[in-house]
Amino acid sequence: MSFSLFGERLKTDVTNWEVGPYHLSLPGPIRLSLKLDGEVIISGEVETGFLHRGLEKCFELHSWKSAIPYADRLDPEAAVFGELVYCLAVEEAANTLVPPRAQAIRIILSELTRISCHLANAVRIARAVGAETVLHYLLRDREKIIDLFELLTGARFSLNFLRIGGVRADVTEGFIERVLDVCDLIRVRLKEYNDLFTFNHAFLKRTINVGVLSPALIKKYGMTGPNARASGINADVRKDRPYSGYEILDFEVPLGRGEGGTLGDAHERFLIRLREVSQSIEILKQVTEGLPLGEYLTPTEDKAVPEGEAYVRVESSRGLLGCHLMSLGGTAPHRVQFRAPSGFHLQAVPELITGLKLEDLSVVLASLDLSISEADR
Amino acid sequence: MDIIELKKRLTEALSEKILELAQLGKGRVLSVWVEAKHINEVALLLRNESYLGFSVLENFFVAQLDSAFLLSYYLRAPKTGMELILRASIVPPNPEGLAKAPSIREVWPMAEHQERESAELFGIIFYLGLSPADKKEIKHSFLPPGWQGFPFRKEYKFPESFSGIQHQRDGL
Amino acid sequence: MGGMGALDMSGSLFSTTLSYLKDVFSSVRSILESCVTAIPYLFSAGENRKEVTEQYPDPISSRTADDLPSRSRGLLFNDIDRCTGCRECEKICPNKSIAIETQSGSDPAKIWVSLFDIDFSKCIFCGLCVEECIPGSLVHTKQYEGAVYVLDDLKASFGRGGVTPEMQARWAANRRTHENEEVGF
Amino acid sequence: MSGQGPAWAILLQKVFGLQGNYPNGLLAFVALFFIYLFLIVPGAWIISYVDRKLGADFQARVGPNRAGPSGFFQPLADFLKLMQKDSQEKITTSDLLWIIVFSSALYSSVAVIPLGSSFLMVDTDLSAFIPFLSALVLALGTMLLGFSRPTVPGWFGAIKVAGQAFSGAFPALISLLTAGIRSGGFRWSHLANSQGASPMDWAAFSNPFQFLALIVFMISGLVMMCLPPMEGVVLPINMNGGVTAHLYGRRWAIFRLGRFYASFLWSLVASVLFLGGWQLPEQVNDLLSDSLILKQSLESILLLSKTFIMMLIVIWVSRVNPRTRVDQVTDFAWKVLSPFALLALVGSAIWAGWGLLI
Known part of the structure; x- marks a missing residue:
C-alpha cells in the first residue's frame, strides 16, 4: 500500500444529508437533499412546493378589485411589485389610462420597496456570515422605510394601495418631506455599512469567489435581476421596456465590475444590491421633486374588463416579474399567471452548489435573494 | 427588423405549419398558432435559425378555454430585440384525463420548472421525443404528495378535506 | 480574523513575502477599521446612533395607538x-x-x-x-x-x-x- | 503567628484568623473552594452580563433590562432557566464522556491560577504550561461533545474542532516560549517579578517581539479553544449546525461556563506573561509590606482588571466582525500566526542574548 504523505487526500465516503424544510440558514421552506464528500457538496436537489397555496386560482374566484390583496401576497416582502404587475396587466387588457401623478406615486412605492428588499437581503447575508452588528443596523434602517409605507397606505407590508387605474388615495401632506429625509438618512447609512461591513476582510474571505454565477448558467436558467447584473448581463426592465413613467427618469443601472473577486460571486451580488439602493435613492429624489399634479385615480367601476389578454413585466427587487392575464369579459379574471423570478433562480441552485463547501451553502443561498413564496405561489 | 419583416420571415420559414398569425395586445406582439405536434420542430427552428434567434423563453403560460388547454410560449430574441408568442392548443380526453403535449425542455431549459408546474396543476404530460410515453403518474413538486385531481382546471371541485384535515372551519 | 489566501508561489521569494505582509496588514487594518466604526455607538453619539428598541407596551419608549398615522388599518x-x-x-x-x-x-x-x-x-x-x-x-x-x-x-x-x-x-x-x-x- | 508552610497557607490562616497549623490539604481545599465561589462564578456572571450589554450597545439596542436593575440579574435568570430545563433523553456514555473530560480539563487548572505574589498555590518551574495543557484538553472535550451529537453536522464539527485546536496550539506554545525567554523561567513568580509595575517595564512593551508575541498568544488562544470571534465551528448559525446542535439545559450551562472559564484563564495568563501581572509600584509595596492581606488583595485587583480589559477587547472584536470559515481559520493559524510566532521567538531570543553576543 503506497503511503504518500501529502499526495493522498483524506478519503471520506459519500454521506447524504437532508436539510429543511425548516432550517436556520435556508431562505425559506425548501428541502435540500445534499450528497457530501466530507465537507464538499457533490450534488444537491431542491424540493419545493411547501408554500404552494394556489394563489393564481384565488384570482379566478374573486372580482378584479378584491383580487388585489391577493396580488400583495405573491411576495409578501415586496407587496407593491405584485400589485403593480397585476394592475398594469389589467390596465393594458382593459385599456385604461393611468394619470401621471398615480404613475409617480407607483414609482415612489416600488423604489422604496426595492430599497427595503435589498436591505432585507443584506440582513440575510449578514446573518449567514455571522455579523450581528451590521444586521441590527440594517433592520433599524429598514424600519424607517416601513414607517413610510404605514404613513402613506396604512399597512406595513401588504399595502393594498394600488387600484386599477391609479392608486387608492393621494399622498398625505408630510409624506414627500419624510421620503426625502429617509433618502438622505439611507445615503449616510450606506457609507457606514461600507466602513463596517462591506470591505471587512472576514466578510471578503467568506464571499469572494464563492458561488460564482457564470453568464452561461444565467442564460441557461433564464435568471434576471441583480443576480444577472452582478455577472455583467445588462438587462433591466426599467430600461429595456419602461413602464409606469420610468422612461422620463434618467438613472443608470449598476453592473457587476468584478474588481474584488471574480465577476458574479456572492460579494458582487451583495455589492450590486447596495449600489441599486443608492440608485433607487436617486430615482426617489427625481420623482419626489417632479411629482406631477392632478388626480390620482381614473375611476373604473369594478364590474367587467373587456375580453382581452395582456403580458406585462416589471423589474422587481429579485428580477423580471411578469404577469400574463387573460380576461373573457367577466367580472373575475379568467386566468392570471405570474412569471416569478425566484422560480428561475431556484432552478439554478443544484448546479450552483456543486463543489461548494458546506459552510458556504447558506452564504450562497442568501446571496441569491430567493423568495420561496414567489416561487411556489 | 420590425413586425412585418418578422412576419414575412416566419411565413416562409414555417409556411404550412402556421394556423394563424395575428398581432396582439397594446405592444402589437406577433402571435403564431401552431399544431401541438409540430411544437418541437418549430421551437428548434425558431431558436437555431440565425435570422430568427429566439433563444430566450421568458414565460410559459397555460390557460383552459372551455375544455381545451392553450399553451403559449413567450419568446424573445435578444440580438434583434423582437418578441413572439408561440401558441398551441391540446385537448384532454375527458375532464379528469391527462392531456399530452410535447415538452420543450431541451430547446429552452429555463422553462423546465414552469412546465412541471403546469403539468401538475393542469394535468398535462409533457413528453420528450416523438411519441407520448405511457407515463401515468405525475411527480408532485407543488402539491402535497397524493393530491387527487388537477386544481387549476375550471371544473375542479375543491375537496372537503385532505389527509384528515378539514378545509372549511364550520360554524365560524 | 484576518488571514490570507494560498501563497502564490509564482513570484520571487521577496515579492511573495511582500505581498504576504501587505495582505496581512490590509486585513488587520480592515478589521480594526470595522471595530472603530462601532465605537460611537457605545456613547450613542449623535442622532443616528441612539438605541431604537421599542419596549412595548411601555408608553414612553414605544409607540402607542395615537402615534399611529391617520390611515393605519x-x-x-x-x-x-x-x-x-x-x-x-x-x-x-x-x-x-x-x-x-x-x-x-x-x-x-x-x-x-x-x-x-x-x-x-x-x-x-x-x-x-x-x-x-x-x-x-x-x-x-x-x-x-x-x-x-x-x-x-x-x-x-x-x-x-x-x-x-x-x-x-x-x-x-x-x-x-x-x-x-x-x-x- | 503560625509562620511556617507555603505563603498561600499563611495568607489563608490570616484571612480566616485560624491559629495552630492545619494540614495543607484541608487549606488547599478551602482555597480552591474560595477561588471557585468568589472568583469564577461571579466572574462568569459579570462577563456574561457585560458581553450582552456591550453587544447590545454596539448594535443600537437596549440589551437585557428586565431582570434586576438594568438587567444585572439576567445571567442568574438564564442560569436558573437552564438548570430547570434538562434534556429528556437519559445521559448516554458519550455525553458523560465529554462532560467529564470538559470539566476535568477546566477545573483541574483552578489551583494553578496565579492571583498575586503570595496567593500562588502551584508555583513550579513549568506552571505557565499547565493552563496551555488544560486548553488542549478542553479542545479534546469539545471534540467529544461533537461526537456525542446525534446529527451528521455534529461529527463534522468535532473533526473541525480538533483541526482548529491543533492549528491554534502551535503558535500559542511558541509565544508562550517567547515570554519565558525574556523572564528566564516559567515560574509565575519569575514571570511576574521580571516585569516592573509601570507599563514601560511590562514585557509587552519592553521589546517589539514581546508585543508581537502577546498578540499572537491572544489570537491563537482564541483559535485553539474556538472562542469568539473564531467560533465558526461551534456556532449553530452556519449550515452544518456546529458542535452544539441540540445541546440545551444543564449541559448547555456546563458548556457555557466552561467556555467562559477558558477565555478567562487565557486572558489571565496573558496578563501575567506580558502585561506585568500583579506588580505594584515600589512605594506601594513598602507601604503595605506589613499587612499581607491588603497587599495581596490589591495585587489581585490589579491583575483581574487587566484580565477584564483583555476580555473586553475580545468581546468588542467578536461582536463587530463576521466569522470566517473553519478552513480559513486553520489556514490563518498555520500561515500567519505560526510564522509571526517564530519571528517573535527568534527576535526575543536575540534581544535577550544581545549582551552575550558582542
Whole structure:
C-alpha cells in the first residue's frame, strides 16, 4: 500500500444529508437533499412546493378589485411589485389610462420597496456570515422605510394601495418631506455599512469567489435581476421596456465590475444590491421633486374588463416579474399567471452548489435573494 | 427588423405549419398558432435559425378555454430585440384525463420548472421525443404528495378535506 | 480574523513575502477599521446612533395607538345607525369575513340591519370594505391588539338584533296613526 | 503567628484568623473552594452580563433590562432557566464522556491560577504550561461533545474542532516560549517579578517581539479553544449546525461556563506573561509590606482588571466582525500566526542574548 504523505487526500465516503424544510440558514421552506464528500457538496436537489397555496386560482374566484390583496401576497416582502404587475396587466387588457401623478406615486412605492428588499437581503447575508452588528443596523434602517409605507397606505407590508387605474388615495401632506429625509438618512447609512461591513476582510474571505454565477448558467436558467447584473448581463426592465413613467427618469443601472473577486460571486451580488439602493435613492429624489399634479385615480367601476389578454413585466427587487392575464369579459379574471423570478433562480441552485463547501451553502443561498413564496405561489 | 419583416420571415420559414398569425395586445406582439405536434420542430427552428434567434423563453403560460388547454410560449430574441408568442392548443380526453403535449425542455431549459408546474396543476404530460410515453403518474413538486385531481382546471371541485384535515372551519 | 489566501508561489521569494505582509496588514487594518466604526455607538453619539428598541407596551419608549398615522388599518368598527345595509362591504370582502342580515325597518324604505358580524379571525385588514362603504359607517380604528384566548371572541357583531313581533306591532301602530293624521280623521 | 508552610497557607490562616497549623490539604481545599465561589462564578456572571450589554450597545439596542436593575440579574435568570430545563433523553456514555473530560480539563487548572505574589498555590518551574495543557484538553472535550451529537453536522464539527485546536496550539506554545525567554523561567513568580509595575517595564512593551508575541498568544488562544470571534465551528448559525446542535439545559450551562472559564484563564495568563501581572509600584509595596492581606488583595485587583480589559477587547472584536470559515481559520493559524510566532521567538531570543553576543 503506497503511503504518500501529502499526495493522498483524506478519503471520506459519500454521506447524504437532508436539510429543511425548516432550517436556520435556508431562505425559506425548501428541502435540500445534499450528497457530501466530507465537507464538499457533490450534488444537491431542491424540493419545493411547501408554500404552494394556489394563489393564481384565488384570482379566478374573486372580482378584479378584491383580487388585489391577493396580488400583495405573491411576495409578501415586496407587496407593491405584485400589485403593480397585476394592475398594469389589467390596465393594458382593459385599456385604461393611468394619470401621471398615480404613475409617480407607483414609482415612489416600488423604489422604496426595492430599497427595503435589498436591505432585507443584506440582513440575510449578514446573518449567514455571522455579523450581528451590521444586521441590527440594517433592520433599524429598514424600519424607517416601513414607517413610510404605514404613513402613506396604512399597512406595513401588504399595502393594498394600488387600484386599477391609479392608486387608492393621494399622498398625505408630510409624506414627500419624510421620503426625502429617509433618502438622505439611507445615503449616510450606506457609507457606514461600507466602513463596517462591506470591505471587512472576514466578510471578503467568506464571499469572494464563492458561488460564482457564470453568464452561461444565467442564460441557461433564464435568471434576471441583480443576480444577472452582478455577472455583467445588462438587462433591466426599467430600461429595456419602461413602464409606469420610468422612461422620463434618467438613472443608470449598476453592473457587476468584478474588481474584488471574480465577476458574479456572492460579494458582487451583495455589492450590486447596495449600489441599486443608492440608485433607487436617486430615482426617489427625481420623482419626489417632479411629482406631477392632478388626480390620482381614473375611476373604473369594478364590474367587467373587456375580453382581452395582456403580458406585462416589471423589474422587481429579485428580477423580471411578469404577469400574463387573460380576461373573457367577466367580472373575475379568467386566468392570471405570474412569471416569478425566484422560480428561475431556484432552478439554478443544484448546479450552483456543486463543489461548494458546506459552510458556504447558506452564504450562497442568501446571496441569491430567493423568495420561496414567489416561487411556489 | 420590425413586425412585418418578422412576419414575412416566419411565413416562409414555417409556411404550412402556421394556423394563424395575428398581432396582439397594446405592444402589437406577433402571435403564431401552431399544431401541438409540430411544437418541437418549430421551437428548434425558431431558436437555431440565425435570422430568427429566439433563444430566450421568458414565460410559459397555460390557460383552459372551455375544455381545451392553450399553451403559449413567450419568446424573445435578444440580438434583434423582437418578441413572439408561440401558441398551441391540446385537448384532454375527458375532464379528469391527462392531456399530452410535447415538452420543450431541451430547446429552452429555463422553462423546465414552469412546465412541471403546469403539468401538475393542469394535468398535462409533457413528453420528450416523438411519441407520448405511457407515463401515468405525475411527480408532485407543488402539491402535497397524493393530491387527487388537477386544481387549476375550471371544473375542479375543491375537496372537503385532505389527509384528515378539514378545509372549511364550520360554524365560524 | 484576518488571514490570507494560498501563497502564490509564482513570484520571487521577496515579492511573495511582500505581498504576504501587505495582505496581512490590509486585513488587520480592515478589521480594526470595522471595530472603530462601532465605537460611537457605545456613547450613542449623535442622532443616528441612539438605541431604537421599542419596549412595548411601555408608553414612553414605544409607540402607542395615537402615534399611529391617520390611515393605519386597525380593527374595524361599524356605526350601525349610519349603516344602510347595502351589503357592498360583504360583496367586496376577499375572504367573506363580513356577514350581514337585514329585515324591513320601521317604515318599509328603511332597512333594519339585524346582524352585522365581522369575523376578525378571517379578516386580512385589506381595507377594501372601508373603501366601498358609501355612508362611511365602517371605519378602521387605531386598535390593533386583537389577541384572544377563544377563537369565538374574534367575532365582532355590530347588528341591531332581530326585529321582535311587538316592535313590528308598535311600528305598525304609529304608522297607522301617522297615516290617519295625513288623511285628516 | 503560625509562620511556617507555603505563603498561600499563611495568607489563608490570616484571612480566616485560624491559629495552630492545619494540614495543607484541608487549606488547599478551602482555597480552591474560595477561588471557585468568589472568583469564577461571579466572574462568569459579570462577563456574561457585560458581553450582552456591550453587544447590545454596539448594535443600537437596549440589551437585557428586565431582570434586576438594568438587567444585572439576567445571567442568574438564564442560569436558573437552564438548570430547570434538562434534556429528556437519559445521559448516554458519550455525553458523560465529554462532560467529564470538559470539566476535568477546566477545573483541574483552578489551583494553578496565579492571583498575586503570595496567593500562588502551584508555583513550579513549568506552571505557565499547565493552563496551555488544560486548553488542549478542553479542545479534546469539545471534540467529544461533537461526537456525542446525534446529527451528521455534529461529527463534522468535532473533526473541525480538533483541526482548529491543533492549528491554534502551535503558535500559542511558541509565544508562550517567547515570554519565558525574556523572564528566564516559567515560574509565575519569575514571570511576574521580571516585569516592573509601570507599563514601560511590562514585557509587552519592553521589546517589539514581546508585543508581537502577546498578540499572537491572544489570537491563537482564541483559535485553539474556538472562542469568539473564531467560533465558526461551534456556532449553530452556519449550515452544518456546529458542535452544539441540540445541546440545551444543564449541559448547555456546563458548556457555557466552561467556555467562559477558558477565555478567562487565557486572558489571565496573558496578563501575567506580558502585561506585568500583579506588580505594584515600589512605594506601594513598602507601604503595605506589613499587612499581607491588603497587599495581596490589591495585587489581585490589579491583575483581574487587566484580565477584564483583555476580555473586553475580545468581546468588542467578536461582536463587530463576521466569522470566517473553519478552513480559513486553520489556514490563518498555520500561515500567519505560526510564522509571526517564530519571528517573535527568534527576535526575543536575540534581544535577550544581545549582551552575550558582542
